[in-house]
Amino acid sequence: KAGVTQTPRYLIKTRGQQVTLSCSPISGHRSVSWYQQTPGQGLQFLFEYFSETQRNKGNFPGRFSGRQFSNSRSEMNVSTLELGDSALYLCASSLEGRVGPEFFGPGTRLTVL
Amino acid sequence: DQQVKQNSPSLSVQEGRISILNCDYTNSMFDYFLWYKKYPAEGPTFLISISSIKDKNEDGRFTVFLNKSAKHLSLHIVPSQPGDSAVYFCAASEAGGSNYKLTFGKGTLLTVNP
Numbered sequence: 001k002a003g004v005t006q007t008p009r010y011l012i013k014t015r016g017q018q019v020t021l022s023c024s025p026i027s028g029h030r031s032v033s034w035y036q037q038t039p040g041q042g043l044q045f046l047f048e049y050f051s052e053t054q055r056n057k058g059n060f061p062g063r064f065s066g067r068q069f070s071n072s073r074s075e076m077n078v079s080t081l082e083l084g085d086s087a088l089y090l091c092a093s094s095l096e097g098r099v100g101p102e103f104f105g106p107g108t109r110l111t112v113l
Numbered sequence: 114d115q116q117v118k119q120n121s122p123s124l125s126v127q128e129g130r131i132s133i134l135n136c137d138y139t140n141s142m143f144d145y146f147l148w149y150k151k152y153p154a155e156g157p158t159f160l161i162s163i164s165s166i167k168d169k170n171e172d173g174r175f176t177v178f179l180n181k182s183a184k185h186l187s188l189h190i191v192p193s194q195p196g197d198s199a200v201y202f203c204a205a206s207e208a209g210g211s212n213y214k215l216t217f218g219k220g221t222l223l224t225v226n227p
Contacts, residue, residue, distance in 0.1 A: 003155075004156065031213075033213045042217050042218075042219055043202075043204075043215070043217040045211075045213060045214045045215060048211065048213040048214075055211070055213075056211035056213050056214055058214060090156055090157075092156070099159070099162060099212060100145075100147055100159065100162065100204075100206070100212035100213055100215065101159065101213055101215070102158070102159040103156070103158055103159065104149075104151075104155075104156025104157045104158065105156045106154065106155055106156050107156060
């Protein structure tokens with residue numbers, strides 16, 4: 001069974017630009033959550049979507065937004081990029097229920113110059 | 114301030130022996146704990162979880178123990194196999210919060226030698 005896929009795998013942007021990252025969960029999984037990983041802060045929760053609805057949100061500014069489509073694919077958008085947004089962005093796929101993120105994708109490495 | 118700490122960056126164990134990975138936490142509001150396993154170039158995968166109403170949860174070769182008074186949890190792998198070589202993360206969520214809003218430790222690299 002195919003795992004969680006994230007596109008693109010690598011991205012370079014400049015300050016002030018915006019970026020959209022995509023995540024395709026495991027087939028049949030309805031929950032998608034997003035995390036930011038940096039060397040200093042480790043993994044931090046951004047938000048979680050279930051059946052196209054944002055169920056939970058972390059402590060990130062409004063520049064970070066997301067959405068989920070009817071096929072459970074999810075996108076994350078970051079507007080007005082800052083240098084500090086450089087990070088590995090991971091999405092995770094979960095079947096249903098509240099156990100938490102189950103399978104993480106390989107991530108998208110975003111570099112902001 | 115690191116609320117979830119994995120103080121051993123690495124651990125090396127012989128195949129067939131027990132691997133014990135440790136995790137300490139400081140936030141007394143944490144009531145749900147998870148362990149993840151991560152292979153190189155892949156994202157983490159959920160391994161096992163435990164709620165604070167229990168002190169032990171077992172799944173095959175993997176057992177997680179929770180000591181609430183010491184704010185300590187541990188993952189036991191018995192017997193260890195070379196395929197268990199990976200980075201292990203512990204994570205925690207607060208009571209009343211989402212099980213997706215997790216605080217992660219920095220991870221412990223486990224190497225199981227044949």
